[in-house]
Amino acid sequence: MKNEIDTYRERAGLSQGELATAVGVSRQTINAVERERYDPSLALAFKLAAYFDCRVEALFEPDLEPVGE
Amino acid sequence: MSEELTARQRVEKREQYSQWINRSVGFGVLSFFVATALWMLTDRAVVLFAGLGLYWLGCLGMAVGYWQSPVSVGDELEQRMEREASQTTFLFVTVVAILGLPADVVLSTTGVYTAPAAVRGALWGYLLLILVFGAVHWFVKRQYE
Numbered sequence: 001m002k003n004e005i006d007t008y009r010e011r012a013g014l015s016q017g018e019l020a021t022a023v024g025v026s027r028q029t030i031n032a033v034e035r036e037r038y039d040p041s042l043a044l045a046f047k048l049a050a051y052f053d054c055r056v057e058a059l060f061e062p063d064l065e066p067v068g069e
Numbered sequence: 070m071s072e073e074l075t076a077r078q079r080v081e082k083r084e085q086y087s088q089w090i091n092r093s094v095g096f097g098v099l100s101f102f103v104a105t106a107l108w109m110l111t112d113r114a115v116v117l118f119a120g121l122g123l124y125w126l127g128c129l130g131m132a133v134g135y136w137q138s139p140v141s142v143g144d145e146l147e148q149r150m151e152r153e154a155s156q157t158t159f160l161f162v163t164v165v166a167i168l169g170l171p172a173d174v175v176l177s178t179t180g181v182y183t184a185p186a187a188v189r190g191a192l193w194g195y196l197l198l199i200l201v202f203g204a205v206h207w208f209v210k211r212q213y214e
Contacts (some may be wrong), residue, residue: 017091020080021076021077021080022076022077023076024075024076024077024079024080024144025080025144025145025146026080026083026144026146026147028146028147029144029145029146032146036148038146040145041145045147057091
């Protein structure tokens with residue numbers, strides 16, 4: 001899943017470690033999310049959105065298949 | 070309790086308990102090796118038993134760390150990695166058991182080939198593991214129904 005975590009993080013002047021501590025995960029987790037190797041849990045996605053004071057949709061752009069018949 | 074912790078406290082607790090667990094395991098394993106080395110020098114069984122006791126103490130410390138930690142010791146990425154590794158390991162066990170067990174039965178029954186006891190033990194052990202997995206899966210599934 002594409003995301004804008006690194007953009008928001010750098011805009012806030014934070015290191016990966018500082019952001020990780022702020023949302024309660026390891027630095028490796030933030031690194032993996034930023035490199036789009038790991039899709040975070042819903043809880044972490046909401047924590048990140050709350051931390052950056054934005055909507056989840058602003059941070060993540062899911063590759064969704066069309067819904068419906 | 071975990072709901073009351075801030076994100077920073079969660080990270081600190083995770084590090085604190087991980088450190089406790091690692092030290093407990095390290096203490097236990099090191100004690101066992103030291104005891105084995107001492108036993109080789111002294112040839113006294115009590116030294117080996119002491120090493121085993123300390124090893125179990127280390128295991129107990131590890132278990133206490135996991136039980137007492139107010140947060141999951143691994144964060145969500147670590148849990149995901151553990152899950153993926155477990156799935157791959159279980160796939161290996163399943164494939165080996167599915168292919169190997171019937172072959173073992175056929176070959177040993179017909180007298181063509183009898184695998185070493187260790188290999189047969191591993192195959193039947195894998196089957197037992199699959200059965201345990203099935204039982205645990207059933208139990209877990211019930212919690213989601």
